[in-house]
Amino acid sequence: METAVTLEHVSKRFPGVQALSGVSLEIAAGSCHALCGENGAGKSTLGKILAGLQAPDGGQVFVFGREVQFSSPHDALAAGIAMVHQELAFCENMSVAENLCLGSIPTRGGFVDREEMRNRASAQLAETGTMLDVDGRLGELSIGNRQMVQIAAAVGGGARIIVFDEPTSSLSQAEADRLYALIGRLKTRGVTCIFVSHRMPEIFALCDTVSVLRDGGHVATRPTSELTEAQLVELMIGRPLAEYLPVASDGPPGNEVLRAEALTSPGLFTDVSLSLRAGEVVGLAGLMGAGRSEVAAAIFGLDPESVGRIFVKGKAERIADPQDAIRLGIGFAPEDRKRQGLVLSQSALHNASLPTLNRLSRFSWINMAKERAQTSTLFNRLRVRTPSLDAVVAGLSGGNQQKVVLAKWLAAKPEVLILDEPTRGVDVGAKAEIHALIGELAAQGTAVLVISSELPEVLRLADRIIVLREGRVAGELARAAATQSALLRLMAGVA
Amino acid sequence: MQATLRKILGSQETGLVAVVLLVTIALTVLAGSHVDRGGVSINNFWNANTLIQTATDASFFAIMAVGATMVIISGGIDLSVGSIYALSGVTMALVLRAIGPMGTFATSASGLLICAGVGLLCGVLNGALVVVLRVHPFIITLGSMWVLRGIAFVTTRAESIIVPPTLTQVTKASLGMAGGLYPVPMLSMIVVTVIGAIYLTRTVMGRHIFAFGGNVEASRFAGLSLSRIQIGVFAISGLTAGLAAFLGATFYGSASSGDAQGYELYVIASAVVGGASLIGGKGSAVGAMLGALLIVLIRQSIRTLHFDQNYEWIVIGCAIIVAVVVDQWSTRLASRRFNRAAAR
Numbered sequence: 102m103e104t105a106v107t108l109e110h111v112s113k114r115f116p117g118v119q120a121l122s123g124v125s126l127e128i129a130a131g132s133c134h135a136l137c138g139e140n141g142a143g144k145s146t147l148g149k150i151l152a153g154l155q156a157p158d159g160g161q162v163f164v165f166g167r168e169v170q171f172s173s174p175h176d177a178l179a180a181g182i183a184m185v186h187q188e189l190a191f192c193e194n195m196s197v198a199e200n201l202c203l204g205s206i207p208t209r210g211g212f213v214d215r216e217e218m219r220n221r222a223s224a225q226l227a228e229t230g231t232m233l234d235v236d237g238r239l240g241e242l243s244i245g246n247r248q249m250v251q252i253a254a255a256v257g258g259g260a261r262i263i264v265f266d267e268p269t270s271s272l273s274q275a276e277a278d279r280l281y282a283l284i285g286r287l288k289t290r291g292v293t294c295i296f297v298s299h300r301m302p303e304i305f306a307l308c309d310t311v312s313v314l315r316d317g318g319h320v321a322t323r324p325t326s327e328l329t330e331a332q333l334v335e336l337m338i339g340r341p342l343a344e345y346l347p348v349a350s351d352g353p354p355g356n357e358v359l360r361a362e363a364l365t366s367p368g369l370f371t372d373v374s375l376s377l378r379a380g381e382v383v384g385l386a387g388l389m390g391a392g393r394s395e396v397a398a399a400i401f402g403l404d405p406e407s408v409g410r411i412f413v414k415g416k417a418e419r420i421a422d423p424q425d426a427i428r429l430g431i432g433f434a435p436e437d438r439k440r441q442g443l444v445l446s447q448s449a450l451h452n453a454s455l456p457t458l459n460r461l462s463r464f465s466w467i468n469m470a471k472e473r474a475q476t477s478t479l480f481n482r483l484r485v486r487t488p489s490l491d492a493v494v495a496g497l498s499g500g501n502q503q504k505v506v507l508a509k510w511l512a513a514k515p516e517v518l519i520l521d522e523p524t525r526g527v528d529v530g531a532k533a534e535i536h537a538l539i540g541e542l543a544a545q546g547t548a549v550l551v552i553s554s555e556l557p558e559v560l561r562l563a564d565r566i567i568v569l570r571e572g573r574v575a576g577e578l579a580r581a582a583a584t585q586s587a588l589l590r591l592m593a594g595v596a
Numbered sequence: 597m598q599a600t601l602r603k604i605l606g607s608q609e610t611g612l613v614a615v616v617l618l619v620t621i622a623l624t625v626l627a628g629s630h631v632d633r634g635g636v637s638i639n640n641f642w643n644a645n646t647l648i649q650t651a652t653d654a655s656f657f658a659i660m661a662v663g664a665t666m667v668i669i670s671g672g673i674d675l676s677v678g679s680i681y682a683l684s685g686v687t688m689a690l691v692l693r694a695i696g697p698m699g700t701f702a703t704s705a706s707g708l709l710i711c712a713g714v715g716l717l718c719g720v721l722n723g724a725l726v727v728v729l730r731v732h733p734f735i736i737t738l739g740s741m742w743v744l745r746g747i748a749f750v751t752t753r754a755e756s757i758i759v760p761p762t763l764t765q766v767t768k769a770s771l772g773m774a775g776g777l778y779p780v781p782m783l784s785m786i787v788v789t790v791i792g793a794i795y796l797t798r799t800v801m802g803r804h805i806f807a808f809g810g811n812v813e814a815s816r817f818a819g820l821s822l823s824r825i826q827i828g829v830f831a832i833s834g835l836t837a838g839l840a841a842f843l844g845a846t847f848y849g850s851a852s853s854g855d856a857q858g859y860e861l862y863v864i865a866s867a868v869v870g871g872a873s874l875i876g877g878k879g880s881a882v883g884a885m886l887g888a889l890l891i892v893l894i895r896q897s898i899r900t901l902h903f904d905q906n907y908e909w910i911v912i913g914c915a916i917i918v919a920v921v922v923d924q925w926s927t928r929l930a931s932r933r934f935n936r937a938a939a940r
Contacts, residue, residue, distance in 0.1 A: 403816070441814055441816075443814055444814050447806060458803055
């Protein structure tokens with residue numbers, strides 16, 4: 102079989118870390134090849150090198166037998182490689198058509214030829230089987246649709262090899278299914294897909310072969326048919342993962358600590374009621390757009406439009422802004438850690454102490470020793486891997502960034518903790534640690550509300566699952582009654 | 597010990613201190629010397645008179661830069677500081693003239709209070725307008741820059757108002773130094789910088805300013821009071837402009853609506869040369885002061901080295917761009933060094 106990509110002894114060093122050391126592997130043409138490993142294993146770096154976003158320090162890269170040296174994504178595309186980014190790079194203020202033609206906007210007599218641009222864009226989208234209004238503003242599309250546009254741009258640009266960097270990490274189940282179908286279509290057309298991911302189910306469902314990286318080195322390349330999920334996890338983390346088992350919370354839940362009654366926010370959700378008891382983990386499930394994050398935001402005082410009654414420990418309270426929520430003992434780790442969770446330009450220390458500075462200070466004077474002590478205790482507990490407390494969070498891996506967000510809220514010692522997609526874009530090891538932590542928190546009496554698009558995660562963690570559909574509570578399932586199919590039926594509204 | 601040393605060497609201001617020192621040394625070497633009446637050879641730059649004069653020149657807008665840098669760290673900008681300076685100065689001069697003669701302490705106290713009060717009020721107004729109207733600080737302060745100077749112009753009828761001479765004696769106190777040396781503005785600059793640095797690095801409010809400038813959304817999610825932070829930084833910026841006005845007007849003995857015209861740009865330049873990022877989230881009080889000092893040193897060098905003074909603006913403009921570019925390079929290098937050291 103023809104080889105699409107051959108890597109020989111590829112190395113890449115970043116300040117302070119050897120991201121890749123002497124990686125050699127082959128990727129067969131027309132296959133779907135997974136690159137997996139924990140965060141920081143080097144899989145994204147490898148993808149970026151292939152896409153021309155980063156140049157290797159050493160080693161050789163061959164594409165269809167020819168040695169290549171990319172100095173830009175443009176070079177890579179010329180050789181037939183395109184990348185679908187983890188962070189989508191688009192001009193959100195421009196139309197879909199403009200974005201698709203951005204590299205070479207068609208002109209007629211010096212002016213933009215809108216008709217031609219529209220035609221080209223529609224043709225590109227049609228080629229990947231996507232139907233979208235090409236005149237719509239890109240910023241108004243869902244993340245899933247933006248990804249479709251990105252893939253269309255890649256295929257339309259003549260890419261024969263597409264690198265997907267954790268493409269489903271921010272997609273709903275339905276959108277992910279559409280993406281899987283698209284990847285299937287691409288495969289039949291002979292396009293080679295390189296899939297950077299650490300989601301077990303999709304690796305096994307989509308990919309023919311998987312290469313595992315660990316700490317910058319290549320550990321193994323195997324056909325997926327010869328591996329089990331547990332074996333793959335072991336290859337990735339280099340040890341058997343005992344914690345990869347369901348978290349069972351024991352003991353009866355305590356008193357009710359939070360009750361929301363008839364929460365409504367025009368256009369987002371209607372008449373949502375829920376209650377949380379101490380020591381209980383409650384899952385909030387639903388399709389993308391069902392209003393899960395919106396309900397959480399309203400409870401945390403971030404939605405000025407919302408109406409309804411909120412009771413904290415049986416007392417009616419008005420939560421007008423996050424300060425009220427925090428004062429009442431509610432914590433909220435939002436879904437988008439880069440935009441909502443962290444100040445990327447600041448240190449891990451300063452991020453972790455941000456909501457609790459008032460407790461760490463006297464007359465506004467920060468007790469820095471106390472701040473450091475509190476943070477390093479939490480970082481040890483969460484096993485945050487950072488060069489030092491003063492390292493800027495922008496440079497940390499996704500899993501460690503997420504742990505900093507969690508540390509922030511653990512420091513506040515909330516009685517109610519809302520976690521919105523706590524393990525999105527986080528590797529298996531960190532994910533297991535976060536799951537264990539959630540169990541631990543519940544055991545200590547914290548009421549935890551977990552929002553997740555990953556059904557197995559909700560099923561594993563929650564004592565009780567509330568399902569939202571189109572902004573309304575569609576039903577509630579106790580742990581015993583909760584199965585993936587029961588949940589899906591409620592989420593989708595089919596009997 | 598070694599860690600402390602590395603921390604000092606790695607800190608943001610070290611490069612700037614080095615540049616200021618280099619310029620100082622170069623000027624001292626190149627300035628030449630003259631022989632005074634007593635027959636002693638004196639360096640044309642490295643003498644108490646010129647040095648304190650240079651620091652005094654810098655002090656007025658260095659003080660404003662310490663405040664304005666906080667606005668810049670929060671991701672905003674304050675174009676109205678020059679106008680706040682003018683309005684504070686003339687308000688003080690007019691009020692003190694209306695009250696008539698008082699004791700030295702009473703005059704100083706009321707003068708300082710008026711300047712600080714007017715500055716603070718203008719700053720709070722700027723901040724409140726930004727928060728309530730949700731208009732970008734650039735626009736709000738561009739407007740208030742003209743409005744405030746206009747108020748000063750109308751109330752003074754474009755006249756220059758004399759400040760009571762007792763006040764001039766206070767700001768021109770020699771504090772035991774030889775005659776003709778006035779260290780008060782310089783010392784005030786240092787005090788304001790130290791307070792500003794402590795405020796930014798050691799207090800909750802300071803930390804909040806950095807968080808706000810680094811990521812507004814994350815700050816909202818962390819439960820910070822965004823409007824308080826934003827009004828706060830403008831209030832501080834106004835306050836420092838008021839303080840600078842007190843020093844400036846009393847030092848020169850009069851106040852007029854045309855005072856500190858164009859200072860807003862010097863102030864922003866100082867903050868930016870001092871390492872503040874216009875995107876927000878980065879900057880320091882010490883940097884802002886050093887930035888002001890560097891700009892004045894460059895201006896001074898034109899005089900000391902007998903260059904054509906008509907080229908002053910061109911030289912300063914180029915120097916600001918060079919300074920910021922060099923700063924960006926060195927930060928990039930430093931962060932690389934930091935990461936490497938941290939990995940070990």
